Amino acid sequence: MRVLGIDPGTINVGYGIVDEDDGEIVMVSYGVVKLSPKLSMEQKLHTLYQKISELVSLYTPTIAAIEEPFVAGNVKSAFAIGRAQAIAMLVAVNNGLAVFRYLPTEVKQQVTGYGNGSKEQVQEMVKIQLSLSEPVLSPDAADALAIAICHIRRECYNRIIAESR
Amino acid sequence: MRVLGIDPGTINVGYGIVDEDDGEIVMVSYGVVKLSPKLSMEQKLHTLYQKISELVSLYTPTIAAIEEPFVAGNVKSAFAIGRAQAIAMLVAVNNGLAVFRYLPTEVKQQVTGYGNGSKEQVQEMVKIQLSLSEPVLSPDAADALAIAICHIRRECYNRIIAESR
Numbered sequence: 001m002r003v004l005g006i007d008p009g010t011i012n013v014g015y016g017i018v019d020e021d022d023g024e025i026v027m028v029s030y031g032v033v034k035l036s037p038k039l040s041m042e043q044k045l046h047t048l049y050q051k052i053s054e055l056v057s058l059y060t061p062t063i064a065a066i067e068e069p070f071v072a073g074n075v076k077s078a079f080a081i082g083r084a085q086a087i088a089m090l091v092a093v094n095n096g097l098a099v100f101r102y103l104p105t106e107v108k109q110q111v112t113g114y115g116n117g118s119k120e121q122v123q124e125m126v127k128i129q130l131s132l133s134e135p136v137l138s139p140d141a142a143d144a145l146a147i148a149i150c151h152i153r154r155e156c157y158n159r160i161i162a163e164s165r
Numbered sequence: 166m167r168v169l170g171i172d173p174g175t176i177n178v179g180y181g182i183v184d185e186d187d188g189e190i191v192m193v194s195y196g197v198v199k200l201s202p203k204l205s206m207e208q209k210l211h212t213l214y215q216k217i218s219e220l221v222s223l224y225t226p227t228i229a230a231i232e233e234p235f236v237a238g239n240v241k242s243a244f245a246i247g248r249a250q251a252i253a254m255l256v257a258v259n260n261g262l263a264v265f266r267y268l269p270t271e272v273k274q275q276v277t278g279y280g281n282g283s284k285e286q287v288q289e290m291v292k293i294q295l296s297l298s299e300p301v302l303s304p305d306a307a308d309a310l311a312i313a314i315c316h317i318r319r320e321c322y323n324r325i326i327a328e329s330r
Contacts, residue, residue, distance in 0.1 A: 041266075042258040049255055075240070079247050086248035087255060090214055093207040101206075 005148030014140030170313030179305030
C-alpha cells in the first residue's frame with residue numbers, strides 16, 4: 001500500500017508519501033505546501049486543494065492519513081488547521097482514497113514510543129524507520145511522514161492480530 | 166449581481182440565492198443540503214462539495230456570502246461548522262466567485278436591525294425583504310438568504326457612499 005501522510009497547518013502543510021510492502025516501509029517523497037500569509041483564506045484553501053490534488057495524481061496513493069487538529073491550544077489557529085484538514089480530506093475522498101485520522105499524541109506514541117515526543121525525536125525516528133541517510137529537516141514534512149508510518153504500523157499490527165486468530 | 170448565501174452547519178447547510186438589480190432584491194432559490202449523521206466526516210465533506218458545486222453550475226452566482234462559525238459555543242460543533250465553511254469557500258473560489266464572510270451578529274444586525282435577533286425574526290424579515298407570500302420554513306435556508314441580503318445591503322450602502330463623494 002502507498003500512504004499519503006498530511007500534517008495540516010496554517011502556513012506550512014507537510015506531506016509525506018511512503019510505500020509498505022510486507023512490513024517494510026520505504027520513503028517515496030516528502031515536502032511542504034507553503035501557504036503565504038499574504039493570501040486570503042479562500043486563496044489558501046484553493047492553493048492547498050490544487051497542490052494536494054497534484055500530489056495524488058503524481059504518486060497515486062490509495063490511503064490518506066491525516067493529523068487531527070489539536071484543539072486545546074489557540075482556538076483561532078486550531079480553526080485554520082481544521083480548515084486545512086477538511087481540504088485534505090476532500091481531495092482524498094474526491095480521488096477515492098480511504099481516509100484515516102490520527103491525533104498528534106497517537107502519532108508520537110507510535111513513532112517515538114510515547115505521546116509527548118519532541119519534534120527532534122520525531123525527525124530522528126522518521127530517519128531511522130525509513131533508513132534515510134539524513135534527517136528530514138522540515139518538522140512539518142517529518143510529521144507527515146510520521147503520520148503515514150503510524151498508519152502503516154497500525155495496519156500491520158491489526159493484520160498480525162487478525163492472522164493469529 | 167447574483168449572490169449565493171451559505172449558512173454552514175454540521176447536519177444542515179442552508180443556501181439561498183438572490184439577485185440584486187438597482188437596489189431591488191429578488192429571491193431566486195433556497196434550500197438545505199442535508200448531511201446525514203450516518204456519513205463519515207469525509208463523506209459529508211464530499212457530499213457538501215458536490216451539492217454546492219451543482220448549485221453554482223445551475224445558478225451561476227458571481228458572489229458567495231458565507232457565515233463565519235460562532236466559536237464561543239460548543240468547540241466540537243464549531244469545528245465541524247468550520248470544515249463545512251472551508252468546503253463552501255473552496256467551491257466558490259474554484260469556480261471564480263468572489264468570497265465574503267459575515268459574522269452571525271453582522272447578518273442579524275443588517276437584516277433584523279439588531280445583532281441578537283431570533284430565528285423567527287430573521288425568517289419574518291427575510292419574507293418581508295424578499296416580498297415572499299410565505300415565510301421560509303427552514304431556519305437554515307432563511308439564514309442563508311439573510312446572509313445574501315446582508316451582503317447586498319452592504320454593497321448598496323458602499324455604492325451610495327462612493328457615489329456621494
